Amino acid sequence: MLFRQLEYFVAVAQERHFARAAAACYVSQPALSEAIRKLEHELGVPLIRRAQSFQGLTPEGEQLVRWARRLLADRASMRTEAATLREGLSGELRLGVVPGAVTTVAALADRFCADRPAVRVSLTTGLQSADVLDRIRRFELDAGLVYPRGLDTAGLVVTPLYTEELVLIGARGMVDGEGPPPWDTLADLPLCLLRPGMRGRELIDEAAAEHGVRLDPRIEADSIASLIALVGTGNWAAIVPSTWLPAVVSAETGSARVESTVLGAARTHVALVRADVEPAPVLTAAFEREALSHGDG
Numbered sequence: 466m467l468f469r470q471l472e473y474f475v476a477v478a479q480e481r482h483f484a485r486a487a488a489a490c491y492v493s494q495p496a497l498s499e500a501i502r503k504l505e506h507e508l509g510v511p512l513i514r515r516a517q518s519f520q521g522l523t524p525e526g527e528q529l530v531r532w533a534r535r536l537l538a539d540r541a542s543m544r545t546e547a548a549t550l551r552e553g554l555s556g557e558l559r560l561g562v563v564p565g566a567v568t569t570v571a572a573l574a575d576r577f578c579a580d581r582p583a584v585r586v587s588l589t590t591g592l593q594s595a596d597v598l599d600r601i602r603r604f605e606l607d608a609g610l611v612y613p614r615g616l617d618t619a620g621l622v623v624t625p626l627y628t629e630e631l632v633l634i635g636a637r638g639m640v641d642g643e644g645p646p647p648w649d650t651l652a653d654l655p656l657c658l659l660r661p662g663m664r665g666r667e668l669i670d671e672a673a674a675e676h677g678v679r680l681d682p683r684i685e686a687d688s689i690a691s692l693i694a695l696v697g698t699g700n701w702a703a704i705v706p707s708t709w710l711p712a713v714v715s716a717e718t719g720s721a722r723v724e725s726t727v728l729g730a731a732r733t734h735v736a737l738v739r740a741d742v743e744p745a746p747v748l749t750a751a752f753e754r755e756a757l758s759h760g761d762g
Contacts, residue, residue, distance in 0.1 A: 512526035546747045555584060563593065607749045611736060628735075630727050631706065649677070
């Protein structure tokens with residue numbers, strides 16, 4: 466069994482198309498197909514359903530592609546650790562991040578890279594927590610910052626980092642910064658919120674429901690930055706994670722000064738998640754230590 470065969474197999478599983486997989490691997494399609502046939506012969510099971518074109522993975526292929534991804538990820542981790550032993554920490558760390566944790570991961574990535582000049586960080590933001598977990602399990606991401614509550618985290622290491630509070634922001638006069646407002650008054654505000662289905666929005670809706678309130682925003686967006694920009698016009702209010710408050714302050718270039726107030730006991734936990742493999746990849750372990758040194762536990 467060759468790593469090249471596993472790379473081709475994983476590429477076909479990801480691209481769902483032989484020609485695109487061959488292009489991604491910089492080989493001809495016949496060479497890719499022949500390598501996968503040899504892998505199937507060695508394993509003794511069919512991996513891919515074929516007709517005139519790619520028809521999907523076989524049940525055996527769906528099971529074994531997980532092992533292929535893990536073996537390739539372990540090889541990459543071994544190479545990174547060997548390079549670290551030779552030259553110090555280097556390589557690329559791939560992180561997935563939910564919208565509410567973007568400002569936190571930006572600060573962490575900045576600190577992480579500051580003392581490690583040979584390290585690169587690839588951030589994929591705007592993902593839902595479940596998507597981050599799925600990509601970590603497929604070894605497409607090394608780690609992620611997510612809202613772990615209510616999620617299936619089997620096979621993953623979950624490290625709590627900090628507790629996040631929900632904050633109401635809006636123009637002065639629209640939002641009173643003196644203290645948390647009654648939840649039933651929020652429904653009367655011109656609200657803009659994250660889209661339904663996003664975990665950050667679900668957390669807001671759950672908190673509102675606990676107070677017997679249903680929020681009906683006129684504008685919904687897929688990024689917190691968009692909500693902050695709307696609030697900056699002076700015409701809208703939004704509910705955002707408290708970690709975004711520095712961005713709110715720096716964005717006060719609109720028509721009205723922005724006020725903020727914490728929404729009582731509306732809190733949730735943010736955690737760092739990685740695959741439960743030992744030894745942990747050296748870059749992932751280093752980032753985990755960095756995050757813990759700045760978390761609130």
